[in-house]
Amino acid sequence: MQVSIGVAVNPEHGSHAPELIRNAEAAMHEAKRSGRATWRTYAPGFTSAANSRLALEARLRRALRQGLFELHYQPLVNLEDGKVIGAEALVRLPRDGGSEVGPSEFIPLLEDTGLILPLGAWVQREVCRQGRQWLDEGKAIEVLAVNLSATEIRSGHVQGQLRDILAETGFPPDRLELEVTESGLMSRGSQAVEFLRSLKSLGIKLALDDFGTGYSSLAYLRRFPVDKLKIDRSFIRYVPDETGDMQLVATIVAMARGFGLRVQAEGVETEAQRLFLKKLGCDLWQGYLCSPPLPAAAFADRFLSSTGLRMRMRRDISTMQAKAGYTERQLSPVIDNLMRIAAFFAPFWTDPTKINNTYLCTR
Ligand code: C2E
Numbered sequence: 370m371q372v373s374i375g376v377a378v379n380p381e382h383g384s385h386a387p388e389l390i391r392n393a394e395a396a397m398h399e400a401k402r403s404g405r406a407t408w409r410t411y412a413p414g415f416t417s418a419a420n421s422r423l424a425l426e427a428r429l430r431r432a433l434r435q436g437l438f439e440l441h442y443q444p445l446v447n448l449e450d451g452k453v454i455g456a457e458a459l460v461r462l463p464r465d466g467g468s469e470v471g472p473s474e475f476i477p478l479l480e481d482t483g484l485i486l487p488l489g490a491w492v493q494r495e496v497c498r499q500g501r502q503w504l505d506e507g508k509a510i511e512v513l514a515v516n517l518s519a520t521e522i523r524s525g526h527v528q529g530q531l532r533d534i535l536a537e538t539g540f541p542p543d544r545l546e547l548e549v550t551e552s553g554l555m556s557r558g559s560q561a562v563e564f565l566r567s568l569k570s571l572g573i574k575l576a577l578d579d580f581g582t583g584y585s586s587l588a589y590l591r592r593f594p595v596d597k598l599k600i601d602r603s604f605i606r607y608v609p610d611e612t613g614d615m616q617l618v619a620t621i622v623a624m625a626r627g628f629g630l631r632v633q634a635e636g637v638e639t640e641a642q643r644l645f646l647k648k649l650g651c652d653l654w655q656g657y658l659c660s661p662p663l664p665a666a667a668f669a670d671r672f673l674s675s676t677g678l679r680m681r682m683r684r685d686i687s688t689m690q691a692k693a694g695y696t697e698r699q700l701s702p703v704i705d706n707l708m709r710i711a712a713f714f715a716p717f718w719t720d721p722t723k724i725n726n727t728y729l730c731t732r
């Protein structure tokens with residue numbers, strides 16, 4: 370457990386108890402914002418910060434009550450062949466008249482207030498529902514990744530909740546990946562391994578998120594039953610200019626190999642970064658070079674190939690072939706090439722600006 374302390378002193382910071390308590394609370398939130406496990410003495414600027422926090426909290430509660438949160442999906446790309454194999458789901462708070470607030474800002478507040486528990490449950494259910502729908506539409510989805518916060522890990526509800534959601538939605542467990550951080554796992558102390566095993570028993574995949582920013586202990590890595598390491602964006606940012614970061618990335622990839630884990634880089638924005646990772650033998654990447662996170666429909670439209678479409682095309686071509694008298698064997702390579710060409714050019718039919726990055730990550 371970590372303790373954050375706020376201090377308000379009479380008479381400088383208030384002349385009566387309610388005012389002192391309010392200001393001590395504002396100072397305590399400032400201590401939390403400064404990284405927790407510390408203390409702050411009240412200063413007048415803290416009041417406006419506390420007011421903004423209250424306003425944001427009210428907005429988050431309303432969004433949760435009215436079902437206003439949205440999920441965006443960022444493609445995960447195979448480095449070997451450039452194929453999009455799935456997506457990471459990232460939650461978004463619609464502006465709804467207010468200012469733009471990203472999850473890095475509102476997730477900590479949701480954690481402080483406990484609201485992350487109902488939001489997390491909604492995220493998991495919505496991802497599994499969406500994934501099932503895409504599979505039913507014949508779209509190829511190998512993996513959908515969901516972030517799990519420290520509060521959810523601590524709560525003890527995740528395993529049962531996920532078991533129910535998977536049963537309800539019919540999404541195949543081996544296509545769901547949970548992203549957990551080492552610091553999140555530390556909140557379970559000695560039970561972290563047992564917690565991960567209980568998730569694995571559901572058949573789902575596990576990824577260690579933000580790898581390299583926390584404890585990154587080899588002993589943990591050996592004991593944690595995870596499938597994948599995700600290299601944090603902060604290490605990719607200065608590739609290929611920072612030799613230190615490049616060595617660190619190379620070490621993480623080698624380490625993942627040594628432990629038999631897959632490895633994925635996030636925050637890939639340049640072709641130089643992608644090529645560097647490819648040379649290292651990194652398995653997967655995500656980043657603006659391919660696409661930012663997109664609303665579900667836009668993501669599916671742009672990145673999910675439809676085996677339904679493939680089957681329809683094959684059926685139409687078979688009818689044509691019967692009429693023309695060619696055999697299946699003669700036409701098969703032609704059909705495959707037609708499908709490849711159609712998949713490659715499909716995004717440009719609706720948006721020619723996509724030509725810059727689509728060759729790196731295709732459907
Ligand atoms: P994360 O899990 O490390 O997610 C990756 C973040 O990097 C996302 O930020 C994504 O939009 C951003 N990103 C991806 N590629 C690039 C790139 O090429 N350049 C740059 N500059 N950024 C890139 P986002 O969506 O703002 O999310 C921030 C954090 O909020 C996430 O970090 C995650 O910790 C948390 N978060 C988001 N959605 C959820 C959720 O549903 N549940 C929980 N518990 N946490 C979430």
Ligand code: CA
Nearest residue numbers: 457516548578
């Ligand atoms: Ca993540």
Ligand code: CA
Nearest residue numbers: 579601602635
């Ligand atoms: Ca990260």
